[in-house]
Amino acid sequence: MESLAGILRTLILSKGFKQLEVLLLRIIHSVLRSALEQKKTESIKEFGPIDYDAPVKTENKTIGLGTKIGVGVAVLVFGLVFALGDFLPSGSDGPAEEATVVNKKLSEEEQNTLRARLKQYELTLSTAPKDSIALEGAAVTLFELGEYTRAASLLQDLAKEKPGDPDVFRLLGEIKYELKDYDGSAAAYRISAALSKNVDFEVLRGHANALLAAKKPDEAVQVLLASRAKLNSGKSSSVDIKVDGNGMEIESQEVDPIQVDLLLGKAYSDWGHVSDAVSVYDQLISSHPDDFRGYLAKGIILKENGNVGDAERMFIQARFFAPEKAKALVDRYARK
Structure with a gap:
């Protein structure tokens, strides 16, 4: 040989x-x-050998407005969002459907339970229209039922009673996005971010997506650059401590700098600044060479812009570093 x-x-x-x-x-x-x-x-x-089948204990935390998220659920949600391309460059001219909130279809029993709960809140509001607990409960219940217009109206009333609660404005941002009021969504997220001491990634992601949907990619880039600078300067810890409506301290989701960079690259891509997007992905690959997401994002944007050979090399790298469950995702984008 x-x-x-x-x-x-x-x-x-x-x-x-x-x-x-x-x-x-x-x-x-x-x-x-x-x-x-x-x-x-x-x-x-x-x-010793790792038991991958052993159950993983997760601790549920309440994150404002009655939302409970466990560690396992958070990982699942991120996997779903990423698989749908929320962080990846897109050549679409319109807001990506995958950027919206993914709602499961409620069973008849679940709907009946929610409507019964809603009646209780409405009964309280009929005698105490400014009751913040009832306003919050009714708004969240309507949101779960998909009745976004009514939920938005109640949240605006709740914001008057709890003007310092960032989660009120975060949920208002989500609802206004569902209603395709992208400017209103961005405004609500902006207030939520201002009320938070540190960078809350869910708020940042929602704010950026709302601005992109509103055809304001330049503003999305500025928001993301400012947040990234804040994270890098050490002014924001990885965990944001907040106070909920009951005066209890709660922790928000940990900020992953890779996700922030992926969002920034997507914003540059939507803005038409391809070279800036590629530069972001190059920096991401350089600082996190064993993370497949940077290679995948760069491969997608190179392929979209006709650089098929270099894109293929990025997909090869992405597939090599991707966890087993993500390899199919890489293959899907490589075949597009």
């Missing part, structure tokens, strides 16, 4: 740079895979 040195010499002399590049990629992948396998073996020797 011809030696590796001989193959390389032949390719260089024949100017077979394309074949050489493919060969080098294969060598790199082989070395990386070998290193990963070695690290896995060493970890097993040191700590």
Whole structure:
């Protein structure tokens, strides 16, 4: 069999740079895979085998307005959102449907339960129209029922009673987005962000998506750049401590800087600043070389702009680093 040195010499002399590049990629992948396998073996020797089937305990936290999110649910939601392309560059001229809130279809029993609960809140409001607990409960219940117009009206009343509660404005931002009032949604998210001491990623994502839907990608970029600078400067911790309506301290979702960069790249892409988007993805790949999302996002935007060869190399890298359950996602975008 011809030696590796001989193959390389032949390719260089024949100017077979394309074949050489493919060969080098294969060598790199082989070395990386070998290193990963070695690290896995060493970890097993040191700590023992990992039981992947063991149940993971999750702690539920109440995050404003009666919303309970466990760690497992948060991971599932992020996986769903990412799979739908919320963080990825898109050539669409209109607001992405995947950026909206994903509501499950309620069963008849669930609807009846919610409507019974709503009647109780409405009974309270009939005698005490400014009761903040009843306003909050009715607004959230209407939101769950998909009655966004009525929910928005109650939330606006609630905002007058609780003007310092960021979650009131966060939910108002979500509802106005559902109503396709993108400017109103962005305004509500802006207030929510101003009321939070630190960067709340759900608010940031909602704010950016609302601005993109309102055809204001330049403003979305500025919001994301300011938030990223705040995170990088250390002015914002990874966890935002808030106070709910009952005076209890609660923690918001941890901010993942990779998600912020992906949103920034998407905003640049929607704005038509492709080179800036690619630059963001290059920085992301440089700072997180073992995370598949940067490669995937760059591959998508390169492919959209006709650079198929470089895009294919990004998809190869993305698939290599992607967890097993995400490989199908990479393949889906690679085939588009």
